[in-house]
Amino acid sequence: MKKKKIRAGLIGSGFAARFHMEAIEKVYGCDVEIAGVYGRTPANTRAFAASHGIDAWEDLDGLLDQVDVVHVLVPAALHEEIAIMALNRNVFPIVEKPLTGSFGDGSEGFDGQLAAKEPVRQAALTSIRNMLDAEAASTAQILYAENWVYAPAIQKEREVIEKTKAQILWMHGEEAHSGSHSEAYGHWKYSGGGSMIGKGVHPLSAALYLKRVEGRARFGKAIRPASVTARTHTLTSLDGFMDAGHLRADYQDVEDFAMVHVVFEDGTLATVFASEIVMGGVHNWLEVCANNHRSQCNLNPTDMMQTYNPVEKQFDDIYVVEKIGTKQGWAKTAPDEDHAHGFMQEIEAFYRTVAYDEEVESNSQLAADTISTVYSGYLSAERGGAEVKVDLL
Numbered sequence: 001m002k003k004k005k006i007r008a009g010l011i012g013s014g015f016a017a018r019f020h021m022e023a024i025e026k027v028y029g030c031d032v033e034i035a036g037v038y039g040r041t042p043a044n045t046r047a048f049a050a051s052h053g054i055d056a057w058e059d060l061d062g063l064l065d066q067v068d069v070v071h072v073l074v075p076a077a078l079h080e081e082i083a084i085m086a087l088n089r090n091v092f093p094i095v096e097k098p099l100t101g102s103f104g105d106g107s108e109g110f111d112g113q114l115a116a117k118e119p120v121r122q123a124a125l126t127s128i129r130n131m132l133d134a135e136a137a138s139t140a141q142i143l144y145a146e147n148w149v150y151a152p153a154i155q156k157e158r159e160v161i162e163k164t165k166a167q168i169l170w171m172h173g174e175e176a177h178s179g180s181h182s183e184a185y186g187h188w189k190y191s192g193g194g195s196m197i198g199k200g201v202h203p204l205s206a207a208l209y210l211k212r213v214e215g216r217a218r219f220g221k222a223i224r225p226a227s228v229t230a231r232t233h234t235l236t237s238l239d240g241f242m243d244a245g246h247l248r249a250d251y252q253d254v255e256d257f258a259m260v261h262v263v264f265e266d267g268t269l270a271t272v273f274a275s276e277i278v279m280g281g282v283h284n285w286l287e288v289c290a291n292n293h294r295s296q297c298n299l300n301p302t303d304m305m306q307t308y309n310p311v312e313k314q315f316d317d318i319y320v321v322e323k324i325g326t327k328q329g330w331a332k333t334a335p336d337e338d339h340a341h342g343f344m345q346e347i348e349a350f351y352r353t354v355a356y357d358e359e360v361e362s363n364s365q366l367a368a369d370t371i372s373t374v375y376s377g378y379l380s381a382e383r384g385g386a387e388v389k390v391d392l393l
């Protein structure tokens with residue numbers, strides 16, 4: 001079969017842009033032609049463009065007019081606007097997590113911790129609706145860049161659930177590390193919240209995805225979230241917190257610990273932890289307890305490789321594993337972290353959807369359910385952990 005040519009653009013040239021570029025370069029199902037990158041800071045955009053041999057654009061509309069698919073790699077507060085601009089042109093937006101959210105009233109002094117959470121939740125629901133409406137009116141689709149869906153461990157679990165017709169009774173999982181690299185993170189107005197939305201969406205989306213898979217396999221219909229109980233905490237802001245210098249501790253108005261407990265439509269459960277207080281590299285995992293099997297899905301660390309390094313300096317120019325505090329001693333070294341996280345598989349799948357109309361696993365409904373669950377979670381946390389219904393859009 002002759003490969004189709006797909007024209008792509010990138011919006012944003014930061015951390016996520018780097019791993020998206022690496023994944024685009026590995027797409028094999030179609031021929032990708034990169035029209036260029038657009039960013040807020042022309043100097044940074046030009047430097048990123050030069051390092052990847054692509055064009056830098058200073059005109060967002062101009063770039064969108066040139067492409068079939070656009071990677072939305074900017075802070076979450078901008079996802080809705082840019083995704084809708086793309087959808088209005090029938091361009092597929094690959095939207096990084098979180099799909100969207102609720103980012104305050106636009107005032108400089110907005111404090112996400114103090115803000116009443118029902119209006120915050122309603123604003124998030126409105127944003128989701130705006131995106132779903134734009135998608136419904138477009139020939140393109142939202143491609144929700146939740147890499148956990150495409151991680152090998154989660155896709156293997158999909159196969160187990162589909163082939164054994166498993167009933168999942170409880171999942172529990174976590175995404176945690178010692179603090180985000182991004183300066184914007186820690187301000188509700190840019191990220192729409194703290195650990196729950198910043199990190200929790202990964203295991204949460206994976207859990208919601210596997211329950212969808214179960215419903216699809218057993219009776220042809222997704223099993224979706226019904227209610228949520230959540231708690232949030234700000235551990236690094238406690239008066240008594242003793243800062244030993246190993247954890248980031250300058251969060252402005254967001255939580256650094258969250259626990260989210262979901263009850264699905266069929267009464268089964270998922271419990272997710274997300275935090276910024278876990279040392280020793282990222283801790284990304286999901287355990288599935290079903291009626292016929294139990295699986296431990298490890299995204300990071302994995303046991304694929306372990307190294308012992310007696311002298312820190314020896315590994316100065318060797319990447320070991322994400323967010324590791326020291327390279328000395330034993331480490332669960334990641335030989336191919338991007339693969340274990342599902343980044344390449346995700347981008348390959350999205351380009352197949354754009355080129356050949358293949359069905360998308362990480363779609364807008366999964367994204368919408370995730371964000372709706374998160375903001376019902378923030379309302380629950382405000383109420384001290386009371387159960388709150390999840391609105392399905």
Ligand SMILES: NC(=O)c1ccc[n+]([C@@H]2O[C@H](COP(=O)([O-])OP(=O)(O)OC[C@H]3O[C@@H](n4cnc5c(N)ncnc54)[C@H](O)[C@@H]3O)[C@@H](O)[C@H]2O)c1
Binds near residue numbers: 014
């Ligand atoms: N899937 C993952 O594991 C993962 C990891 C990191 C980040 N992300 C997501 O990727 C997105 C981007 O995060 P990041 O870590 O790359 O952030 P970043 O701060 O490193 O980069 C953000 C980029 O957006 C650009 N930008 C900001 N405002 C803009 C505007 N108004 N117009 C155009 N460009 C603008 C900045 O110049 C920068 O290039 C976020 O949604 C984040 O949650 C996902």
